[in-house]
Amino acid sequence: MASVRKLGETTLWGLQRIGRMGLFLANAILCAATPPLKISWIIKQIWFIGFQSTLVILLTGAFSGMVLGLQGFYTLNRFGSTALLGPMVALSLIKELGPVLTGLMVTGRAGSAMTAEIGIMRISEQIDAMELMGLNPFRYLVVPKLIAAMIALPLLTAIFDVVGIFGGYFVGGKLLGVGEGTYFGEMSNYVRLEDVLEGLYKSLSFGALIAWICSYKGYHAGFGAEGVSKATTQAVVLSSVLILFWDYIMTSLLF
């Protein structure tokens, strides 16, 4: 009987959490859809989430593309089809690796900072102060991050893809001898607009997901430094897992 009660309690607790997270997102979307939008706060967040993540995206994109070029060349060489290295690298990056790895890198770099920033504002009563001024903290803290992440993620993913494709070309073309015309020519034959759009939709949704989870965790951070540190860890872990889960759902259902 006790185990049934425990199971029931755990289920209810889980449903309550999901409900709270859903309401949080609904509130953020409602605030984003109604004026006033805090444009300067959004620009600041685009700079933080987007521009400041560029270096890490350039590095991870380049190395991911180089590894793909290397692995792809030796695998395709077994079948005598190294000419398809370009499409293989491009499709892997555009459809999957670009959006997913960009999402994971942004979660680690900017998502954790979002949670910590909002969490510290929560425990130091800055959010309470905003409410007492008659201001809706969602408009200042959550909506700018949500919009900025949805703008920055697709742009960062595009950078990741382009750098990765050139990284693959550097290894496959310059070091291993696949011709430039073959690499890029076959790529333009096989990569369709739908593939690019698939990556774009994924990166858009990952942006929303990161901002949602990381803001939620910060907004509901516990007491003291420990509460913020716990919230930050939870935000990064949950965002990362949900990115991979949502990637599978999108790939299987939509494309």
Next chain:
Amino acid sequence: MIRMEEIHKSFNGFPVLKGVSLEVKKGEILTLIGGSGHGKSVILKHIVGLIKPDRGRILIDGMDLSQLKGNQLEALRSRFGYLFQGGALFSSLTVFDNVAFPLREKTKRTEEEIRVKVLHQLEEVGLSDAGHKFPAEISGGMLKRTAFARALVTKPEIILFDEPTTGLDPVIAHTILDLIQSIHANLSFTGIIVTHELGRVFPIAHRVAMLYEGRILAAGSPEEILSSGDPIVRQFISGSGEGPIQFSER
């Protein structure tokens, strides 16, 4: 003006307020005293609707706080100023921008009008030269004065002070209380000062209420509280280790 009726509040099953009833009249300064962790700040947060009571009601000018939603609650809150214990200044904004924030976001004043008003407010609290500094670059006393300037800049009718002098040296604490007194003389705001530093705050209080074990144990003029025969009040005021208040309760 402010009336709390039988307020009960528990956190995680632990009762903090067990039927607090309290009234603050327009224009008066009430000092709320009581041990640390007894729920004084919780009372302030109830008054502005940041915490909702489990039972009981709070009336502001006859309006039941629990019945107010959205714009009505926002309008009511715009009548309040709140000095948080830790200041609650926005760490990403300078002292000037912190004080200007409510004016920029809640009024249609021009930037020049805001500049003049903020500079005047900073001068009033003795921070004319600190406008460009960030909260992390100023002392505890300056932080409290900045928070005070921000609370005052919209000329609120009611100001709630949560431990305004805690953690400050005696000279700065005295300066802050002088400021509260002189600004009250000008603006005649209604104020509640939460503190456990009795000697410093009594001179500026019109009335004093003591919170003990989740209820208001005693309320009256500072003279009445100072001459109270209640052993708990007497022990708290004298700061003695001997008496009915046990160490575990504090």
